[in-house]
Amino acid sequence: MRPSPRAKAAWRRCLTNPRVVTGGVIIGLMAVVAVLAPWLAPHDPQEQDLLATLLPPMWLAGGEARFPFGTDTLGRCIASRLMYGARIALYVAVVAATGAMILGTLLAIVAAYFGGWVDWLISRAIEVWMAFPPVVLALILLVGMGADVNKVILAIIVIDWTRFCRVIRSEALVVMVRDYIAAAKLAGFSHRQIMLKEILPAVLPLVITMMSIEMGIAVIVEAIMSFVGLSVEPDVPAWGVMIADARQTMHQAPWGVVLPVGAIFLAVLAFNLLGDGLRRALDTRLVLGRAEAA
Amino acid sequence: MRTLVAKGLSVSARLAGQTVTVLRDLDFAIEPGKILGLVGESGAGKSMIGRVLARSLPSGFAVSGGSLAFSAADGKVSDLVAMDGADLAQLLGDRIAFIPQEPLTALNPLLTVRAQFGEHLARLGVPANDRDARMIEALTQVRLSGPQAVLERYPFQLSGGMCQRVLIAMAFASNPALVVADEPTTALDVSTQATIVQIMRGLQRDHATAMLFITHDLRLAARVCDEIAVLYAGEVVERGPARIISQDPQHPYTRALQAANPPLRGPLTRLVTLPDQMPGLSALANLKGCRFAPRCPTRDASCEVAPPELRLLAPGHWVRCAPTCAGFRPPAPPITRMSAQASGSEPVLVVDKVAKHYPGKRDWMGRRGRGVDAVQAASLSVRPGEFVGVVGESGSGKSTLAKLIMGLEAPTAGRILIDGHDVTAASTATRSIRLGALQMVFQDPQSALNPRRPVERLVTQTMEAARSGASDAERLARATALLAETGLPPELINRYPAQLSGGQKQRVNIARALCVTPRLLVADEIVSGLDVSVQAQILNLLLDLRTERGIGLVFISHDLAVVRYLCTRMLVMHQGLVVEEGETDAIFARPQHPYTRALLAAAPPDDLDSPWPPSGPAQATLGAMA
Numbered sequence: 001m002r003p004s005p006r007a008k009a010a011w012r013r014c015l016t017n018p019r020v021v022t023g024g025v026i027i028g029l030m031a032v033v034a035v036l037a038p039w040l041a042p043h044d045p046q047e048q049d050l051l052a053t054l055l056p057p058m059w060l061a062g063g064e065a066r067f068p069f070g071t072d073t074l075g076r077c078i079a080s081r082l083m084y085g086a087r088i089a090l091y092v093a094v095v096a097a098t099g100a101m102i103l104g105t106l107l108a109i110v111a112a113y114f115g116g117w118v119d120w121l122i123s124r125a126i127e128v129w130m131a132f133p134p135v136v137l138a139l140i141l142l143v144g145m146g147a148d149v150n151k152v153i154l155a156i157i158v159i160d161w162t163r164f165c166r167v168i169r170s171e172a173l174v175v176m177v178r179d180y181i182a183a184a185k186l187a188g189f190s191h192r193q194i195m196l197k198e199i200l201p202a203v204l205p206l207v208i209t210m211m212s213i214e215m216g217i218a219v220i221v222e223a224i225m226s227f228v229g230l231s232v233e234p235d236v237p238a239w240g241v242m243i244a245d246a247r248q249t250m251h252q253a254p255w256g257v258v259l260p261v262g263a264i265f266l267a268v269l270a271f272n273l274l275g276d277g278l279r280r281a282l283d284t285r286l287v288l289g290r291a292e293a294a
Numbered sequence: 295m296r297t298l299v300a301k302g303l304s305v306s307a308r309l310a311g312q313t314v315t316v317l318r319d320l321d322f323a324i325e326p327g328k329i330l331g332l333v334g335e336s337g338a339g340k341s342m343i344g345r346v347l348a349r350s351l352p353s354g355f356a357v358s359g360g361s362l363a364f365s366a367a368d369g370k371v372s373d374l375v376a377m378d379g380a381d382l383a384q385l386l387g388d389r390i391a392f393i394p395q396e397p398l399t400a401l402n403p404l405l406t407v408r409a410q411f412g413e414h415l416a417r418l419g420v421p422a423n424d425r426d427a428r429m430i431e432a433l434t435q436v437r438l439s440g441p442q443a444v445l446e447r448y449p450f451q452l453s454g455g456m457c458q459r460v461l462i463a464m465a466f467a468s469n470p471a472l473v474v475a476d477e478p479t480t481a482l483d484v485s486t487q488a489t490i491v492q493i494m495r496g497l498q499r500d501h502a503t504a505m506l507f508i509t510h511d512l513r514l515a516a517r518v519c520d521e522i523a524v525l526y527a528g529e530v531v532e533r534g535p536a537r538i539i540s541q542d543p544q545h546p547y548t549r550a551l552q553a554a555n556p557p558l559r560g561p562l563t564r565l566v567t568l569p570d571q572m573p574g575l576s577a578l579a580n581l582k583g584c585r586f587a588p589r590c591p592t593r594d595a596s597c598e599v600a601p602p603e604l605r606l607l608a609p610g611h612w613v614r615c616a617p618t619c620a621g622f623r624p625p626a627p628p629i630t631r632m633s634a635q636a637s638g639s640e641p642v643l644v645v646d647k648v649a650k651h652y653p654g655k656r657d658w659m660g661r662r663g664r665g666v667d668a669v670q671a672a673s674l675s676v677r678p679g680e681f682v683g684v685v686g687e688s689g690s691g692k693s694t695l696a697k698l699i700m701g702l703e704a705p706t707a708g709r710i711l712i713d714g715h716d717v718t719a720a721s722t723a724t725r726s727i728r729l730g731a732l733q734m735v736f737q738d739p740q741s742a743l744n745p746r747r748p749v750e751r752l753v754t755q756t757m758e759a760a761r762s763g764a765s766d767a768e769r770l771a772r773a774t775a776l777l778a779e780t781g782l783p784p785e786l787i788n789r790y791p792a793q794l795s796g797g798q799k800q801r802v803n804i805a806r807a808l809c810v811t812p813r814l815l816v817a818d819e820i821v822s823g824l825d826v827s828v829q830a831q832i833l834n835l836l837l838d839l840r841t842e843r844g845i846g847l848v849f850i851s852h853d854l855a856v857v858r859y860l861c862t863r864m865l866v867m868h869q870g871l872v873v874e875e876g877e878t879d880a881i882f883a884r885p886q887h888p889y890t891r892a893l894l895a896a897a898p899p900d901d902l903d904s905p906w907p908p909s910g911p912a913q914a915t916l917g918a919m920a
Contacts, residue, residue, distance in 0.1 A: 006745060006790060179742035182702055183806065188729045188759035197758075201746045 010205070010282055019277030023212075026270035034086035041080035042066060045237040049075035054253045072242070072256050073249055081237040082263055088231075088238040089267055092153055092222040093215035099157035101211045104164025105203070109195050111165070112172030122165065129162045138221060142230040149222070149238075152231045156218050164210055168203050175202040205282035209275055216271030223264050239264050295365055297472050297504035299323045302360035303375075305342055305351065305528075307575060314579045316355065317342055317528045321604070324521075326471070327502040329495070331519030331536065333512050333551075335825035336796070337572050339528040340508045344474050347374060347390065349382060364390070366471055388418060391465035393475040393494070397457035397482075401449035407460055408445040411467075418468050432463040436493050455486035459493060466497045473498065476508045483687040484852060488896040488907035491518055510825060512551050516540030517898045517906050521610070524548045527572055527585040530604070534611030537902055544613045547586050554830035556859035557900050558882075564629045564837075565830040565859070571795050584615070629837060629859075640714070641675040642731060642814050642846055643699065648672050648708030650694050668694040670870045671708065678813055679844040681836075683861035683878065685854060685893070691870040692850045693737075696818045699848065700734045701725065729756070733807035737819040739799035743791040749773070750787045753805040776805040779842075781835060797828035804835065814846040821856060833859060854897050858882060866890045 014020050033040060043066075053075040056063045063070060069078040111122040141155040175181065176199070184194045225231040226240030234241065239260040246256025305317040317339050324330045334340040345351050346362065362374040366389050374382060386392075394400040402410060408429065415425045426445075433441035436459040449457055458478060465473055475494065479487035495518065498505050509515050515522050515536065522539040524532045524547065532545040543549050553566040568589045573581060584590070587597040597616060604612045649670050654663030669691040676682050686692040697703040699710060701720060709718045712731050717724035736742035743752055750773040757764040757772065764772075770787075777784055780801040791799055800820060807815055817836075821829040833856065839845045851857050857864055858878055866874040866887065874887040885891045898906050 006792065179736040179738060180744040182700075183734070183736060183742050184744075184755065185702065186700060186729070186734055187756040187806075188725065189755075190759070193759065198744060202744075 013281035014278060017277040017281045019273045020281060021277075023270040023272070023274030023277060026266060027274065030086050030267060030270070031090060033083050034090050037080075037083040037087060041077070041083045042068065043077035043080045045076065045081045045084040046235060047076065051075065054249060054256075056253070057255055057259075069259055070253070070255050072246055072253075078242070078256065078259055081242055082239070082259060084237040085239040085242060085260065085263065086267075088149060088226075088236065089219050089222060089264070092149065092156070093218045093267075093271070096153045096156035096160075096218040096221075097211050097214040099153065100160040100214055101164055101207060103157060104161035105168050105200075105207055107161070108165045108168035109172050109199050109203070111169050112176055113191065113195050113199060115176075119169075123169070126162045126166050129159070130166075132159075134159050135221075135224065138225065139228075139230070142225065147225075147230040149226075149232045149236075152222055152225045153218075155225075156221055160214060160217065163214065164207070167210060168206060171203045171206050172199050175199050205278075209278040209282060212271055212275035212278055216268040216275070219264060219267045219271065295369070296323045296325050297365055298506070299363045300343075300360065301363070303343075303346070303362055304357070304359040305339075305346060305355055306358040307352075307355045309354070309576055309579075312579050314575055315358070315528065316575060316578070317346075318585075318601070320360070320530055322523050322530065322533060324472070324504040324506060326504050327499065328521065329498065329505040329507050329519040331515035331522040332506065332508045332525060333510070333515045333522055334525030335510055335551075335572060335827060337527070337574065338525040340510075340525050341476055342528075343506070344392070344476050344508060347474060348386060348392070349374075349379065364472065387414070388468045389470050390472045390474065391468060391470040393458070393461055393465050393473060393478045395477040395480055397454055397461055398449060400461055401457055403448060403450050405448070406445065407447055407449070407452075411445070411460070411464055414464050415467060428467065429463075432467050433460070435466070435497060436460070436463045437489075438463075453486075454482050455490060458482060458486075458490055462490070462494055462497065466501060466503070469501055470503060472504045472506065474506045474508070477510065478507075479514070480510070484854070485687065485892060485896040487514075488898075492907040494518075512540060512548075512826070513555060513898050513900065516902060524551070527578060527581075529585055529601075529614060530612075531586060531615070532611075532613045533604075534608070534613075538608070538611055541902065544607060544611075545586075545615050546590050546592055550591075551826060554827045556830075556833070556855040558855045558858065558897055559900060562629055562859060564627050565834055567830045567834060568827050571797060571828065639678055641677045642713060643674075643676045643848070644709075644711040645672060645674045645695075645699060646709040646711065648695070648698055648705045648710060650691075650698055650703060651706045667870045669698065669705075672865075672867070672872050673708075674848075674865055674872075674875070676814055676846045676848060678846055679840055680863070681840065681847040681849060681861040683857035683864035684848060684850045684867060685852065685857050685864055686850075686867035687852055687893075689869070690867040692867050693818055694870075695867070696734065696816050696848070696850055699816055700732065701728055729810060731812055732814050732816060733810060733812040735800075735804050735807045735815055735817040735820050738823060739791070739796070739803045742803055743799060745791050748788050748790055749777070749782075749794075749802055752791070752802055753777070754809055755806055756809045772809065776808060779808065779839075780805040781831075795828075796824055797831060800824060800828075800832055801835070804832070808839070808845075811843070812845070814848065816848045816850070818850045819852070822852065829856070836860060854882075854894065866893065 049071065052064065052067065052071050053073055055067050055071040057070045058065050058068050067077050067079070069082065071077060107122050111119040137159055138155045141158065142151055145151045145154070181194060181198055184198050222231055222238070223240035226238040227244045229244070232238045232241060242260040243257055246253065250257050300320050300322050303317060303320040304315055306313050307316050322330060332340045332343060346357060357375050361376070363371050364374050364385070365371045411429050412425050415428055420428055429445060430441045433444055438444050438456060438459050444452070444456070444460070452460070478494065479490050482490060507515065507519055516539070519536045521534065522536045523530045524539065524545065526547050532539060532543060532548045539548060540552070543552055550566065550568050556565060570589055573585065573588070578585065583598040583600055584602050587593045590597065602614050602616050604614045605617065607613055650668045651665050652668055653665040656662055672695055674682060684692045684695060694703065698705050701717065701724070704720060705718060709716055711717065712727050715727050717727050750770060751758070753776045754769040754773050757769050773787055774784060777787060782798060782801050782805065786794065786798065794802065803820070821832050824832065836847060837860070840847070847860070849857060849860055861878050863876065864878045864881055865872050866889065868889045874881060874885065874890045881890060882894065885894055
């Protein structure tokens with residue numbers, strides 16, 4: 001089936017939105033670097049050169065060309081570790097956001113579609129969930145489950161599905177009062193068909209937008225968890241681990257902290273730009289508002 | 295002296311690189327104490343004139359020529375198009391007042407009537423201690439009972455008709471020279487419409503105000519206005535005294551408009567419809583000659599060359615048409631509303647004393663508030679091929695009745711039978727009985743058609759349901775057949791709803807309901823959002839479907855004339871009760887219930903000599919209800 005003109009117009013709005021393009025390009029580049037890290041990185045991320053510890057980046061006095069971003073306390077190449085760290089960051093971002101999205105959207109559509117006690121139950125669950133401070137809840141979960149990067153993903157899903165569920169539910173409620181839902185019922189559609197074929201496509205733009213923002217959140221949460229040692233194994237290079245390692249020598253070698261912080265900042269900024277741009281390009285109310293003004 | 299004189303007024307828009315003349319060369323004038331009606335279908339540009347006055351044209355649109363001379367009471371004449379923005383702002387709301395289409399959205403829901411009316415008076419320079427008295431006087435003039443109490447209300451606590459009266463009171467508070475009323479009764483019920491029109495006319499006569507009355511309803515304009523200008527695609531095609539324009543129009547478009555309106559009295563003939571629809575903005579650029587020519591039944595080659603001049607036919611009666619086509623009247627064969635063989639057979643649908651009660655919300659102690667009886671013991675039966683009308687105003691429970699019949703809501707009492715099978719309780723079995731026999735056409739195609747589905751997948755939606763298992767080829771074939779049956783061109787099959795016109799959307803809506811070849815359609819206000827000419831096309835389509843398929847119809851509407859045109863039997867609903875039921879002709883001739891009588895009296899009659907709005911007992915009944 002050829003794409004609908006609505007979908008085509010949405011694509012065009014996305015691709016001409018500077019926020020979407022900027023965010024998309026940054027994330028795209030990061031993804032390429034992460035995937036190609038074994039070939040791009042000048043060193044193995046764990047390879048120690050104890051004769052060249054705490055080297056500054058190559059453009060500062062005392063820097064060496066074979067360590068472009070300098071080295072840490074154990075003489076490991078910061079550039080290589082950043083590249084490998086991007087793998088963890090993006091892995092967590094994609095998997096955790098997808099998981100939270102699926103769980104949240106599913107429950108949201110079910111709540112909006114069936115209403116009644118189902119909606120009541122899901123809405124109360126969201127309220128209880130959101131009463132917990134998320135970082136504390138994540139720490140408790142990870143202490144209980146044990147430290148591991150996949151546990152971090154699980155914690156993010158378990159905590160952040162509410163973020164999706166609350167927003168998507170209210171959007172789905174708007175769709176529910178449209179007559180085409182009643183028409184689908186009269187056409188003999190099953191509950192599953194109505195939810196998947198009529199409601200889901202209508203809330204999809206919002207889902208995509210929220211997913212992008214959720215990825216940014218997941219990057220931060222993973223960095224915090226690996227900073228406190230609850231995420232990856234200590235020998236795996238992750239941005240949070242790098243900050244934790246460089247903390248001791250922050251005053252002699254600030255780049256050890258600044259560079260991974262910069263990487264986190266860039267990734268989160270890119271995801272937020274993308275999400276904000278997608279929201280502006282896909283939100284029908286904003287789009288219509290502009291069309292009327294135009 | 296004339297209050298407002300438009301001379302050669304033109305508005306252009308820039309669309310996709312080319313300039314389109316949206317309003318072309320408008321001439322009209324309004325004298326003090328007179329009402330000029332601007333009549334046209336949606337897209338004719340009638341609201342654009344109000345926007346020119348208020349200088350709130352959409353961006354890309356600009357006045358490209360002509361003038362709009364406004365004379366205030368002191369005799370000062372100013373051109374509203376050319377004058378300074380700050381000076382115009384002084385005039386607007388004071389000398390020139392507006393009555394909006396949507397009374398409920400025109401008032402701020404967070405402020406009381408006193409706050410909003412008071413602010414308006416403050417702007418007019420009324421001293422603070424006089425304002426209360428002025429407001430109460432103004433609200434009394436629009437016949438709001440208990441004006442003191444109304445002042446303390448919020449807009450959402452008032453009915454649409456009451457809000458509109460408040461807005462009329464505000465509009466006339468400054469004793470303006472000109473009032474622009476843009477579809478002021480379109481959002482209101484028939485009975486409220488009569489009252490509002492009466493109040494508006496009363497005030498306008500007392501103050502000798504000039505009034506611009508913008509409407510799509512030629513019949514209403516004929517009653518309200520002194521003079522009528524008919525707009526088509528941004529041009530005045532005919533202008534003259536209201537009586538002449540409504541009784542003996544000369545332009546083929548005005549005639550078509552008149553012929554498309556089902557009459558309330560007299561013999562019924564098949565409505566004459568025009569092909570296609572009014573050209574959109576982008577199509578206007580390519581129309582060199584008469585803008586009506588592509589749809590005109592009497593066009594000739596000369597019509598497409600240059601736009602015809604406005605010709606004077608009789609004093610004050612102008613028409614923009616070539617002299618050759620005067621006198622042409624399209625043939626209108628009589629219709630038969632009920633096929634004879636259908637009357638004897640067993641009913642398809644029987645609704646037996648069905649009721650729907652919505653319980654009130656529980657408060658924090660778990661006590662239930664007072665509920666609403668949306669429908670109380672409604673009964674009806676429909677035989678194959680029979681068209682039954684359900685008439686009522688908003689809140690009468692007619693839409694709830696439709697939902698009960700379709701099984702979208704469960705009744706709290708009574709039974710619903712299809713072909714003798716009880717389908718009152720929802721189950722898989724009753725659902726499949728319903729699916730085979732009954733389908734619904736929804737009121738608003740905008741809301742009823744999923745914007746993400748192309749026409750083919752919309753009309754064959756039932757074939758997508760789990761059990762049917764139709765192949766893509768079967769669906770395509772069925773969709774093609776359905777488009778042909780509902781008079782839609784085959785090239786629309788891959789379009790999306792956003793690419794269709796209002797009439798086409800409603801046809802798709804009907805085509806979808808026909809996909810399972812139901813024997814009965816339930817149609818809820820399916821023509822209320824459409825223009826008169828498109829409405830006539832849809833009504834004729836429904837009649838043809840009965841002739842070809844013997845399909846039955848439950849037709850829910852607030853419009854008595856439309857129900858009379860289609861239906862052999864009708865029910866009148868009021869506040870959840872069926873107050874009258876019977877043969878349509880009998881009810882129109884001898885209405886029994888006072889509400890039915892009031893409703894019939896409230897619709898503007900075609901005969902201009904009979905008094906309207908109604909006075910006497912009928913008016914009193916409506917007054918009590920409004």
